[in-house]
Amino acid sequence: MLLAEIARASSDVAATSSRLAKVARLAECLRAAGQPDEVGLAVAYLSGVLPQGTVGVGWAALRELPSPAEPPPTLELLDVDAALTAIGGLVGPGSQARRREALDELFARATEAEQRFLSGLLLGELRQGALEGVTTDALAKAVEVPATAVRRALMLSGDLAEVASSAAAGGLDALTAFRLTVLQPLQPMLAQTADDVGSALERVRPASIEWKLDGARIQAHRAGDEVRLYTRNLADITERAPEIVGAVGALPVEAVILDGEAIALRENGRPQPFQVTMSRFGSRANLEQLRARVPLSAFFFDCLHLDGEDLVDRSASERLALLEGLLPEAMRVPRVEATDAAEAQRFLEDALARGHEGVMVKSLAAPYEAGRRGAGWLKVKVAHTLDLVVLAAEWGSGRRQGKLSNLHLAARDPAGGFVMLGKTFKGLTDDLLAWQTERLLELETGREGRAVHVRPELVVEIAFDGVQTSRRYPGGVALRFARVKGYRPDKRPDEADTIDTVRAIHDGAPV
Numbered sequence: 037m038l039l040a041e042i043a044r045a046s047s048d049v050a051a052t053s054s055r056l057a058k059v060a061r062l063a064e065c066l067r068a069a070g071q072p073d074e075v076g077l078a079v080a081y082l083s084g085v086l087p088q089g090t091v092g093v094g095w096a097a098l099r100e101l102p103s104p105a106e107p108p109p110t111l112e113l114l115d116v117d118a119a120l121t122a123i124g125g126l127v128g129p130g131s132q133a134r135r136r137e138a139l140d141e142l143f144a145r146a147t148e149a150e151q152r153f154l155s156g157l158l159l160g161e162l163r164q165g166a167l168e169g170v171t172t173d174a175l176a177k178a179v180e181v182p183a184t185a186v187r188r189a190l191m192l193s194g195d196l197a198e199v200a201s202s203a204a205a206g207g208l209d210a211l212t213a214f215r216l217t218v219l220q221p222l223q224p225m226l227a228q229t230a231d232d233v234g235s236a237l238e239r240v241r242p243a244s245i246e247w248k249l250d251g252a253r254i255q256a257h258r259a260g261d262e263v264r265l266y267t268r269n270l271a272d273i274t275e276r277a278p279e280i281v282g283a284v285g286a287l288p289v290e291a292v293i294l295d296g297e298a299i300a301l302r303e304n305g306r307p308q309p310f311q312v313t314m315s316r317f318g319s320r321a322n323l324e325q326l327r328a329r330v331p332l333s334a335f336f337f338d339c340l341h342l343d344g345e346d347l348v349d350r351s352a353s354e355r356l357a358l359l360e361g362l363l364p365e366a367m368r369v370p371r372v373e374a375t376d377a378a379e380a381q382r383f384l385e386d387a388l389a390r391g392h393e394g395v396m397v398k399s400l401a402a403p404y405e406a407g408r409r410g411a412g413w414l415k416v417k418v419a420h421t422l423d424l425v426v427l428a429a430e431w432g433s434g435r436r437q438g439k440l441s442n443l444h445l446a447a448r449d450p451a452g453g454f455v456m457l458g459k460t461f462k463g464l465t466d467d468l469l470a471w472q473t474e475r476l477l478e479l480e481t482g483r484e485g486r487a488v489h490v491r492p493e494l495v496v497e498i499a500f501d502g503v504q505t506s507r508r509y510p511g512g513v514a515l516r517f518a519r520v521k522g523y524r525p526d527k528r529p530d531e532a533d534t535i536d537t538v539r540a541i542h543d544g545a546p547v
Contacts, residue, residue, distance in 0.1 A: 062174030091124030223407030251299030296336030
């Protein structure tokens with residue numbers, strides 16, 4: 037399969053806002069792939085994902101490209117993958133020059149359209165609206181299997197390219213063969229939102245009400261004596277949290293997969309600020325000193341596998357019973373079972389009084405819908421917050437002179453790209469200003485006046501008082517009194533909140 041076919045499909049998909057049209061065009065492209073490996077690569081590329089993760093190529097390396105090849109195109113998809121794998125494997129003295137040479141060789145074989153596509157793929161800037169959900173439906177259509185079977189396999193694998201290759205090779209039988217594998221992370225179940233516990237209980241009943249901790253989502257796996265920890269993005273962070281590894285390793289079990297939160301607590305048991313947790317969670321150096329100064333605690337709220345049995349299809353009440361039989365109380369998220377709104381409200385108020393950000397309301401009958409924002413989980417927060425993407429920042433003045441301060445904030449557009457909602461410099465500490473200045477300059481793509489434009493890679497959690505109509509911004513809405521709560525290095529830009537969510541808040545609709 038030629039890379040040009042992928043580039044054309046990407047361009048066609050970017051040109052339409054119709055989900056059905058996107059799915060149909062992507063399915064047509066996937067059907068044209070001749071080998072299962074090509075289907076897997078095509079799905080990854082059309083989702084804007086590099087199977088290698090990163091190959092050490094950034095904006096600076098792509099500023100000066102060789103002249104594009106003349107048509108007709110000849111660059112094969114599998115050759116591109118092999119070249120990028122080789123580029124990513126270059127290390128040691130002289131590797132930068134060798135990477136530059138290999139990159140030039142690859143781009144010299146690409147036509148102009150292919151060069152544009154490759155650049156967007158390498159920089160994570162494809163604006164085609166082919167997000168994972170759209171590509172999943174397209175794969176199902178291309179190989180003629182139920183979309184539910186593709187989603188389930190993806191839930192258990194966490195790798196859309198692997199699922200696509202398997203589906204192309206073996207169809208439905210290959211998809212149903214996917215099983216949970218201990219020490220291989222699966223995509224976490226996500227929550228929808230509710231305005232208050234009363235409305236949440238109207239949607240989910242009977243329910244478990246549990247504290248919503250403002251920590252870092254973790255997935256803990258144990259097989260025998262081996263313990264691995266993963267983030268919500270499925271990154272392995274085992275070495276960063278030895279105290280959690282030790283706690284999971286001491287459990288009376290042979291094999292288990294647990295879902296929960298890692299959080300830094302003060303001596304009185306109240307949570308540290310979110311940035312303290314994330315700073316400790318993201319650190320690799322001086323772990324013994326950090327562990328003594330900022331210890332991490334693990335609180336688990338779900339059990340997905342236990343001693344050879346997968347539990348994702350069992351009800352939450354069954355999973356919780358097994359969790360409570362396995363874990364000591366100190367390792368479980370506090371919860372109550374409630375059908376009465378007054379009782380749930382008292383539990384919420386107690387959680388807030390203890391410094392937590394709200395509660396989760398979870399259906400006791402629901403299975404674990406990995407990788408999906410299931411209707412069985414609802415989060416209730418007191419203040420509105422959104423996870424937004426930084427598009428640019430402006431140089432500060434006064435005591436912020438020399439620092440990138442005023443952030444340009446955007447919500448994700450489900451059709452592709454991002455929609456700006458406003459700017460804010462509020463809530464930024466001196467430490468955060470210094471950090472974001474350094475990080476944003478690494479992501480710089482250009483400048484305009486006082487603004488430094490950046491690749492849309494950083495997700496930041498923004499608290500705000502409301503959403504108002506605005507003619508200033510293209511989405512027609514803007515945030516009121518927006519302030520920075522903290523950066524979310526555990527989230528990708530494609531996990532940011534959508535403009536549809538922002539408009540629903542503006543309209544007073546459930547989101």
